[in-house]
Amino acid sequence: MDTIANAITIERAKTSKIDQVDFNNLAFGKVLTDHMLVCDYKNGAWETPKVVPYQPITLDPSAKIFHYGQSVFEGMKAYKDSEENVWLFRPLDNHKRINISSKRLAIPEIPEDYFMEGLKALLKVDEQWIPTSEGSSLYIRPFIFATGTGFHASPADEYKMIIACAPSGSYFAGKxxxxxxxxxxxxxxxxxxxxxxxxxxxxxxxxxxxxxxxxxxxxxxxxxxxxxxxxxxxxxxxxxxxxxxxxxxxxxxxxxxxxxxxxxxxxxxxxxxxxxxxxxxxxxxxxxxxxxxxxxxxxxxxxxxxxxxxxxxxxxxxxxxxxxxxxxxxxxxxxxxxxxxxxxxxxxxxxxxx
The missing domain is CATH 3.20.10.10 (D-amino Acid Aminotransferase, subunit A, domain 2)
Known part of the structure; x- marks a missing residue:
């Protein structure tokens, strides 16, 4: 695991949006943090994950995600306790499940160390985005989708995993x-x-x-x-x-x-x-x-x-x-x-x- 952890590159955002965020009034999943994790699957293997500034992605119009729907995701959260320690809840279960989902959609499975070490690197960079108010947390959305191109109805040959995060307030939906x-x-x-x-x-x-x-x-x-x-x-x-x-x-x-x-x-x-x-x-x-x-x-x-x-x-x-x-x-x-x-x-x- 140390091998991947040490290989992950981090490109920090030139400016942060955090000062523009009202952490006392956070809608669910609306405000995104400064960075995201990106990991590409090409030539039959997952490449080294990297942390980059949060940004739009560019895809070819024939990317198979648009035509055949090869896309899976997870939902998880990071929490801060009263001592400012950061915690995840059963993250290895999320990794296991995204691979179960991927397998069913003929998407290559992501290795555990790529997922976990990439996630940890991202959270360390954006740690200040994890809310501390009662009931708040950092919602984490890992997702994998087909980037390989062509109109032929078959699995893609290239994929992308992104992990993006959104600070979210207490989720009071009412009854x-x-x-x-x-x-x-x-x-x-x-x-x-x-x-x-x-x-x-x-x-x-x-x-x-x-x-x-x-x-x-x-x-x-x-x-x-x-x-x-x-x-x-x-x-x-x-x-x-x-x-x-x-x-x-x-x-x-x-x-x-x-x-x-x-x-x-x-x-x-x-x-x-x-x-x-x-x-x-x-x-x-x-x-x-x-x-x-x-x-x-x-x-x-x-x-x-x-x-x-x-x-x-x-x-x-x-x-x-x-x-x-x-x-x-x-x-x-x-x-x-x-x-x-x-x-x-x-x-x-x-x-x-x-």
């Missing part, structure tokens, strides 16, 4: 109202639903727009075959609490293996909360709502960590969830964020010090 989807599907068996492929999200936008027009914030995705089983919440994994049991769908070809999802399952077990990883039907959730046993539903992902759901719509009926004093959502979010910000002992070994 969301969701519509259970029965027409459109997010993914299918044998497809790419488990990968963080750009096209997965593009395909979600239209059904989500239709739900927004009906007064909902987001869509609950169901299985592609029968639309009987609950799978994901928008771009997040979903958890459902019936009585005292927390239920989430098993990962599959269709469902993303979320890092926040995995963390919630482990923390819930540590809190002696009964957890079931199993298929759950829409009818079970509707019945639980009707008989009062449905206590909570929430989405889980990197950006919001946990996003509580206040109610859902299904077949022209509205179902509200109760307001709870001591919700699982609040407990689990605090447990995760306390680990992320180095406020408590990390018994799981998830924190990664820069």
């Amino acid at each position: 969301v109202k969701v519509l259970i989807e029965e027409t459109y599907s997010r993914s299918a068996n044998g497809g790419v639903g488990f990968a963080k492929a750009g096209g997965n999200y593009a395909g979600q936008f239209y059904p989500t727009q239709l739900a927004v027009e009906k007064g909902y914030n987001q869509v609950i995705w169901t299985d592609d075959n029968t639309h009987e089983y609950i799978e994901e919440a928008g771009a997040m994994n979903i958890f459902i609490r019936i009585n005292d049991t927390l239920i989430t769908s098993p990962t599959s070809d269709r469902i993303l293996d979320g890092i926040t999802r995995k963390s919630i399952i482990e923390i819930a077990k540590d809190e002696n909360i009964p957890v079931e990883v199993r298929k759950i039907t829409v009818s079970e959730v509707v019945e639980a709502s009707k008989n009062g046993s449905l206590k909570e539903m929430f989405g889980a992902g990197t950006a919001a960590v946990i996003s509580p759901i206040s109610g859902f719509g299904y077949r022209n009926e509205e179902y509200d969830l109760p307001e709870l004093e001591n919700s699982y959502a609040a407990l689990l979010k605090k447990r995760i964020t306390d680990i992320q910000y180095n406020k408590v002992e990390d018994k799981f070994g998830w924190r990664y010090k820069l």
Whole structure:
């Protein structure tokens, strides 16, 4: 690893934008830092990563990303604790997952040391951009896409990985109202639903727009075959609490293996909360709502960590969830964020010090 770490070149920006940023009013993913990491794949191998000033990229119009959609990404965060130490949360899982996504889209896998040492070099250069206010963090977006050219429908021969960062404030989305989807599907068996492929999200936008027009914030995705089983919440994994049991769908070809999802399952077990990883039907959730046993539903992902759901719509009926004093959502979010910000002992070994 030292070999790559020592080989990474750093070209610093001539001037910094940091003085123009209001760190007390940061929208999510809108303000970008001064630098980015770039790493190119050419002649059958990944070249040495380099840190350069944040800048536009130039691509040939026949670059295959535009025509065949070879593109994958990750979402992660860097945090500062009260002592100004910088921490990442389960970054090796992000590296592993971007390679799982890449493999599915015939993109060459990025070596761990290229990813991790490149990320560390970038964060050291832009460390001042990591916010220190409560709930804030530096959102990190690694992505890989096809730069090789030609209209032939085949994998590209050249690719580019970029890691760009955006300081972001506390992600308070409020409680969301969701519509259970029965027409459109997010993914299918044998497809790419488990990968963080750009096209997965593009395909979600239209059904989500239709739900927004009906007064909902987001869509609950169901299985592609029968639309009987609950799978994901928008771009997040979903958890459902019936009585005292927390239920989430098993990962599959269709469902993303979320890092926040995995963390919630482990923390819930540590809190002696009964957890079931199993298929759950829409009818079970509707019945639980009707008989009062449905206590909570929430989405889980990197950006919001946990996003509580206040109610859902299904077949022209509205179902509200109760307001709870001591919700699982609040407990689990605090447990995760306390680990992320180095406020408590990390018994799981998830924190990664820069």
